Amino acid sequence: MSGFALEVALHWAGAALYIAAMVLFANAVLFGHPGRTPVALGLAVAGLVPHGAAILLRWAAVGHGPYLLRYEVLSANAWLAVAALALFLRGRPAWGAVALVVLPASILALGLGLFSNDEIRRIPPTLRSVWLVFHVGFAKLAAAAFLLSLGTAVLQLVRARGASPRLVERLPAPEVLDAYTVRFVGFGFLFWTIAIAAGAIWANQSWGRYWGWDAIETWSLVSWLAYGTLLHARLFFRLRPVPTAWSSVAAFAVFVLALLVLPFLVPSLHAAYFQ
């Protein structure tokens, strides 16, 4: 088996384990079998192994981390999101419902990556900087934290919109869901700030300006403002849990627009590296 075929096979093995984990999480949460949550978590963690190996194989083949092309970036983002989910669920079996949002989103990201351009592209001179590692690494951490906040926000909305009482009693209490939504948004906001700052320092080193109103730069700022506004609205307006959850979903939409959609629609310095 060639290196690339092995890489693809490992990716699919990871995806299959994530899908199995998702089905088991759904069974545990929707049909009231909490004892199956640890098994589902075990499957998700098992999926991280072949998936991580595929990322490392790719890393060795192209000579750089998952910084270029949708194939590499989305796969690594999905891995980090599942890893963050596993870390969060460790010791919190009652929170298995979060996986019903995070796992499908991660599987979708992985699938989109697997069906996109997988050519080997070498890293150009401007990208050969230590700031790239901080910029991209913290953007991935931000994506993972924001995805977890989306998970808790969606559960809050499911609760609020009159899900069946049996399902509701299996979900965490609204005030705790709300606290975790804000906590994840907070950490995502911190990581996103570091990603933007590292990108600005790097831009100054490469091009002689730390901010250039490039389309993706601008939308990163807009998504940063969206999450910043959400955090401040909690403080200023004492935003209630349900509006907080809706705001979190809206801010996540802006974040996805900035990170995953606009690079394909508008000319940008970032777009060339992410096709």
Next chain:
Amino acid sequence: MSMLPTRLRRALRSPWTITAELAGVALAGLASTLVEQHPGAAARARLAAARPAAAWLVQALGLDRVFTSGWFLLVVAAAACSLALVVAEQWRRAVREWPLLEEAGFRAAPYRTELVRPASGEGRRVRITARGRAAALGSPLFHTGLLVLLAAGAARMLFGAAAAREALEGDVIGADPGAFETQDRGLLAAPVALPAPVKLVELAPSHYPSGELLALSARIAGPAGPALLAVNAPLELDGVRLYLTQAFGPAAILELRLRGTATARAALLAPADSADPEWFGPLPGGLDLRLRAAAGPRRPDAVDVRVLSGGALIAAARLGPGGALALPEGGSLALREVRWWVRLVASRDPSAWPAYAGFALAVAGLALAIAAVRVDVLVVAEPAGAGERVVVALRPRRLAPLFAGEFDRLVRRESGRS
């Protein structure tokens, strides 16, 4: 800020004003994506012909240069004022809230219980502790960082300047602003000029085995002697930073001799980042020139030359350095040499370090504000009958629902059950 009238201060500090300011910045971002920025006259005319109402709106609101439009600068200035007020208020609050709480401060604690335990024989004791007090510095530090960043941005807009040019190996970049082809400078900034002439001696590209560009550096002869300039490694020249971009390619140095005219010398630059460089250019006498070089990481040692007149091919040859091509109506075209060209950028930006400081403050503040939570704990024990009545209270400053477990552990410890 205290000089501002109270009503203005209140208005700037209002959450609604701040929300409007943030929305203004977001709208500018949206406009910059939807409307072409800094279009040429032709693009403007096309829009005016196709959609007159949209063209009027774009013109009236400056949407095609939105980040330098009056309304955007006004929004940013208002945001800076709001931020300054917030920063002043937050530092005052941080100082006010730094000390330990009094016993009365626990009346509103979300976690509070009373328990009875065996008597200890001591009188009334009050123990008040706090952890995570540094969290109080988080928000003021973060907002101070943002304010510094805004100030740095304003300084860049006023005093920052950048210039760019394409340079051939062997070119000397003079110590005057005219040495650059473009100048982009702030309202109060002088044009960029190098402090002393700098010679671009030689470019050294290196490639991956696949042919993609791996690194690019240049040997420079500057005022302090030879130096190395590379992509991502700018050169500091007495307040001006010189950058090597990765836009580079081959350039043909040509000599054209037409009957009855003086010899003309010209450099024709291939487009940057071209895997298979092919480039065009006009020649005197209404002739057009097309050049093509073999793809590869090394400087091409031969160039395919085609000369056209009125679109018809009149001469063609593969020329090496020193080779010449005879033209049908007399005269000749000679390829003197092939050199690399590269785009150089020079910038003078007094705001870079303040901006870095702003980033550092903002990140440090945010890390404190997000990762640390101040938690105040009160334990009051007093004799009550044969035992001791204990009041235990825990007051997290935020995210209270996440501290239920900690409060349970505290209560168990105080009741002697742990």
